[in-house]
Amino acid sequence: MLLAWDITMYRLPNIFIVAMVALYVPYAWLAGLPLEQIALDAGTMVALLLLGMAMFALRMIGGGDAKFIAACGLWAGFSHGIEYLLYMALYGGVMTLGLLLLRPIVARATKRFIPHEQLPFVLQRRAPVPYGVAISAALLTLISAGKIIGISLA
Numbered sequence: 001m002l003l004a005w006d007i008t009m010y011r012l013p014n015i016f017i018v019a020m021v022a023l024y025v026p027y028a029w030l031a032g033l034p035l036e037q038i039a040l041d042a043g044t045m046v047a048l049l050l051l052g053m054a055m056f057a058l059r060m061i062g063g064g065d066a067k068f069i070a071a072c073g074l075w076a077g078f079s080h081g082i083e084y085l086l087y088m089a090l091y092g093g094v095m096t097l098g099l100l101l102l103r104p105i106v107a108r109a110t111k112r113f114i115p116h117e118q119l120p121f122v123l124q125r126r127a128p129v130p131y132g133v134a135i136s137a138a139l140l141t142l143i144s145a146g147k148i149i150g151i152s153l154a
Helices: 002-009 014-031 036-055 064-111 132-144
Strands: none
Touching: 002 064, 002 132, 014 064, 036 064, 064 132
C-alpha cells in the first residue's frame, strides 16, 4: 500500500513510517535482541535520518523518503546497514534509468491519443522518481535473504 501511495501520489504518509519504527520495539523484544544491538540499530536509524535530511536539503529526495530510509534502516540494523544502502542505491539507479528510458517511449507512443499531462505522473517527462520503491526493495531484499532475525517472506 505504501508503494502504491508513493508511485501515484509521491507521498509517504508519516503514520506508516511511525508505525514501522513503533513495531520495531515488540519485534526486538520477541526476537530477543540484546540492548546493545537495539542501541546500534537505533544509531543506524539516526545516522540514516541525518543522511536523508542532507539529501533532502540538496533536493535529491523528498522528506518522506528521508524518513522512510531511516525507518527501514532501523530494521536493516547496524549489521546490514551498508548492504541496505548498497541495495537501495542499486535499485534506485535501475529504477531511475528505467524511467529515463521508458518515459520518452511512452510519450511518443501515446501522444496521438493521450495528452502528456494526462499520463500517470510517474510517466511524465519531468516527474521525480518515486524513490520509496527502491527503499522498500532494499529492505525486502534483506528480509528475503533471511538477514532480518525472525522475519521471513517464505
